[in-house]
Amino acid sequence: MTSILNVPAANQLLVELPEVERNAFMAACDTVELSFGEVLLQPTETFTHVYFPIDSFISLIVVIDTEKQLEVAMAGREGMLGSSLVLGIDEAPLLALVQGAGSALRIDAGAFQQLLLSTPVLHQRLKRYIYVVMKQLATSAACNHFHRIEERLARWLLMTQDRAGTDQLNLTHEFLAMMLGVRRAGITLAAIAMQTRGLIRYQRGTITVLDRLGLIEASCECYSDDCALYAKMLPVL
């Protein structure tokens, strides 16, 4: 298992739905473009829409205070933003920040909840997705606590690469520092080490993944655990 994602350019929670469900969904949704840095939701804000990224992806971030924040989950085309609504809660638990620009399917929150009533297959799949997210949140808690910056950075780059679908990532050290909840200088050191080993190359805001397998080896097992979890719980059908 080297990636969460299989290739199709569609949201993977929506592929291979029964015809009826697919049509019902498509009738209710529209396509929107998300741009980098856009904040889709602040914590405790009310959901107006649910998003199913196609080639965009979204970071879910815990904000403790202005200085302290930490990404705890990502939603790309393997996932969604707004899973709380599946539980009947219309409040956002986390800060949702667009981390990779691109398109997403969007559906009105109310319409989405209505829709779920008549789409059992989708509904069940989204419940599985919630389970996956919960398990990943738990793993992240341990990962952030036990693993070192370099391992975590490697994992993060891999996860991002999977969702971005390219080996060129537009990221500054500053940004990575916020995601991992560490100093900018800490990222610089880790990045230098990884560049020296030939795993990545970077320059002024661009990181290129050179050696994916090497990166996987440099990352903590949390990455492959995540992939395995996806594969098991949400196989691309």
Add this chain to the structure above:
Amino acid sequence: MTSILNVPAANQLLVELPEVERNAFMAACDTVELSFGEVLLQPTETFTHVYFPIDSFISLIVVIDTEKQLEVAMAGREGMLGSSLVLGIDEAPLLALVQGAGSALRIDAGAFQQLLLSTPVLHQRLKRYIYVVMKQLATSAACNHFHRIEERLARWLLMTQDRAGTDQLNLTHEFLAMMLGVRRAGITLAAIAMQTRGLIRYQRGTITVLDRLGLIEASCECYSDDCALYAKMLPVL
């Protein structure tokens, strides 16, 4: 807000249910005694039962390897073990360890899933509970990353006291070290500091909370955030 829990000696997810739902539930469940140290479930094991603690409580633990483990959630009489089944998943995401001996209501996993079909109020309440747990998992991730041992220990003691319902806790430094994912010696130092300040007293496996308010002040805001979240999402009705 000084505690998650209001007083009644019953599981709070089950109080004030409609008569019909309550009866249906009670008909399907029985009462069991849980003893300290009992492992109710290993990760990826299949649920056979769901537990609603009455005066017992359960730690949910991420195990990375034998050396590295970390408690990420607790289930006492404010919660349950087996919420994944509400999502239709019969696999345990985490290690479940009985941390406080006592009784719990237990219900067969299959019967529980059947029951949910005819108990909409309960079902909705349990979905809210899942939301709360998710948000707490996310908070925990940040807390374990950013906050220092002493703050985390204070938080942990408060959470435990709420669920144990007594100010005498039977806990060794060793055990606390496992829960927080730190060295035993690290706990000893933090505990000494807290004892010196008159917040707690302890001796050979017993910790007594002397100054609850002082402890709250010594803890990170994560504690009161948790309490506030409960109060908001699962008010004792």
Add this chain to the structure above:
DNA sequence: AAGCGTCGGCACGCTAGCGTACATAACGCT
């Protein structure tokens, strides 16, 4: 071509917490 803002390299002293190891102290048995 010059200037400016952003990005990355680097260095300083500092702290929290680690791994380890050993000593003492309390308790529970027999």
Add this chain to the structure above:
DNA sequence: AGCGTTATGTACGCTAGCGTGCCGACGCTT
């Protein structure tokens, strides 16, 4: 009373990462 077991105190050197600040380099703008 003596013994082993378990819990706690403490000390050592070590590491990762912190906060900060400064400098140089790149690249965009004008």
